[in-house]
Amino acid sequence: MPPASEPPRIDYVVSRFPKTSETFIAREIAALEDAGEWSVGVRALFPSPESTAVHEVARRFVPRVRRPGVAAMLAGVLWALVRRPGPFLSALAVVVVRHRSDPRRLLRMGAAVAVAAAHARDMAADPPERVHAHYATYPAFTAWLCRRLVGVPYGFTAHAHDLYVDRTLLAVVAAEADYVVTISRYNRDLVLRETGIEPERVTIVHCGVVPEDYRFQQRALPPAGPLRALCVASLQEYKGHAVLLEALAKGGPGVDRIELDLVGEGVLAESLRAQVAALGLERRVRFLGGRSELQVRELLDRAHLFVLPSVVAADGQMEGLPVALIEALASGVPAVSTELSGIPEIVENGVTGLLAEPGSAAALRDRLEETIADPCGRTERSRRGRERVEREFDLLENTALLGRVLATARKWARPM
Numbered sequence: 001m002p003p004a005s006e007p008p009r010i011d012y013v014v015s016r017f018p019k020t021s022e023t024f025i026a027r028e029i030a031a032l033e034d035a036g037e038w039s040v041g042v043r044a045l046f047p048s049p050e051s052t053a054v055h056e057v058a059r060r061f062v063p064r065v066r067r068p069g070v071a072a073m074l075a076g077v078l079w080a081l082v083r084r085p086g087p088f089l090s091a092l093a094v095v096v097v098r099h100r101s102d103p104r105r106l107l108r109m110g111a112a113v114a115v116a117a118a119h120a121r122d123m124a125a126d127p128p129e130r131v132h133a134h135y136a137t138y139p140a141f142t143a144w145l146c147r148r149l150v151g152v153p154y155g156f157t158a159h160a161h162d163l164y165v166d167r168t169l170l171a172v173v174a175a176e177a178d179y180v181v182t183i184s185r186y187n188r189d190l191v192l193r194e195t196g197i198e199p200e201r202v203t204i205v206h207c208g209v210v211p212e213d214y215r216f217q218q219r220a221l222p223p224a225g226p227l228r229a230l231c232v233a234s235l236q237e238y239k240g241h242a243v244l245l246e247a248l249a250k251g252g253p254g255v256d257r258i259e260l261d262l263v264g265e266g267v268l269a270e271s272l273r274a275q276v277a278a279l280g281l282e283r284r285v286r287f288l289g290g291r292s293e294l295q296v297r298e299l300l301d302r303a304h305l306f307v308l309p310s311v312v313a314a315d316g317q318m319e320g321l322p323v324a325l326i327e328a329l330a331s332g333v334p335a336v337s338t339e340l341s342g343i344p345e346i347v348e349n350g351v352t353g354l355l356a357e358p359g360s361a362a363a364l365r366d367r368l369e370e371t372i373a374d375p376c377g378r379t380e381r382s383r384r385g386r387e388r389v390e391r392e393f394d395l396l397e398n399t400a401l402l403g404r405v406l407a408t409a410r411k412w413a414r415p416m
Contacts, residue, residue, distance in 0.1 A: 008129035010406070011041040013119070013139045016048045017065050018058040020290045021234050021264070024207035024323045025134050026058035031399035038406070041066070041128060045115050045138055055293045068118035076118030080149055087148040088117070098168050105168075116142040120149040127152055130178075130406070136162035140173040147176060155179040155409060157205070160320035160341075163190055171195045178409040181205045181402065184321040184342030205402045207323050208395035214297065214330035216386050218379050219304050221372060226259045230303040230333070232296055232324040235266030238317040240309035240338065242275060246361035247309070247368065249279040254372030255365055260285045261299060300331040305371060308337040311358045319343055326393045329353070329385030334378045336367045346393065352385035
């Protein structure tokens with residue numbers, strides 16, 4: 001009996017791998033490969049920080065990561081100039097024209113061109129059947145340049161900052177993609193509005209979880225004593241931690257009982273610690289740093305409340321559709337967040353959780369008080385939250401949908 005043929009290879013292009021805050025990418029590639037239709041390669045553009053917590057689901061892919069060093073980048077540019085000068089120089093012209101008003105961003109894009117050229121050279125020697133990029137900025141640009149230089153078809157998933165902060169190349173990379181995936185209806189509408197591509201080429205594929213991995217339990221809050229609240233989010237402006245701390249400081253009969261665990265790392269760690277001290281919250285707020293997927297589940301099991309106080313940052317950055325909220329609802333933790341971007345697609349106000357006005361500490365405090373004071377509403381919202389996760393955010397169901405997108409794309413790959 002002849003041996004079974006190997007499935008075709010799809011190369012995922014990501015900024016960094018592994019990355020603690022991007023468990024959803026590792027889950028997706030594992031589920032896609034486990035389905036048996038594809039083998040998965042991983043191409044990273046930049047190194048991961050040494051402090052990165054490697055989630056168990058990502059471990060098997062770490063040895064496969066291809067990330068070019070400086071020598072490979074220089075060799076890639078030279079290869080492109082010699083072997084594919086026309087497509088390479090025309091792509092370079094697109095980059096210069098689109099970024100000429102922003103010298104700093106142009107300089108960063110120059111480095112991205114070299115990284116992309118290195119990956120293209122590597123693909124020329126060992127081509128995958130197709131490329132899938134996560135994020136519409138540097139990763140999708142890399143996939144676009146590889147297609148121009150090597151002819152490998154591609155698609156990409158757009159998430160958050162790549163749509164809300166920097167759309168400079170969005171229309172360019174979308175125009176030549178076989179397909180575009182968005183994680184929410186909000187993002188799909190934005191992509192269609194900004195790019196003008198055919199609606200049938202844009203599919204919503206939610207980032208998901210395996211519901212069975214999360215132990216659903218209704219939360220009976222103790223009548224007195226501390227209430228453990230959990231916030232899982234990188235320490236960045238758009239996550240809204242400063243607003244949450246202000247909400248705690250405003251106080252209230254329920255809010256005064258909250259003890260808050262912050263899971264995540266980021267550039268605002270020191271300023272948030274200073275804010276905690278200034279507000280006198282040192283005994284009520286713990287900074288836990290990065291945590292593994294398993295550790296987050298354990299924290300969810302012990303939490304009485306989950307809070308994600310997202311805002312729009314000064315540079316326009318905001319949430320896409322936070323996986324942390326999906327995990328909270330899967331566990332049955334009563335969730336409070338803000339009415340922003342794709343968040344209402346998972347936390348529907350009054351149905352699966354409560355939403356506050358973004359940036360309003362008073363509104364956030366009021367929603368927390370309402371959640372604490374209303375056991376019947378809290379129980380019903382938790383039940384509906386778990387049902388929504390099972391119905392719309394199941395990882396295997398959404399990966400199967402992505403697989404159908406890839407299968408369709410293979411049949412009508414766009415000509416060069």
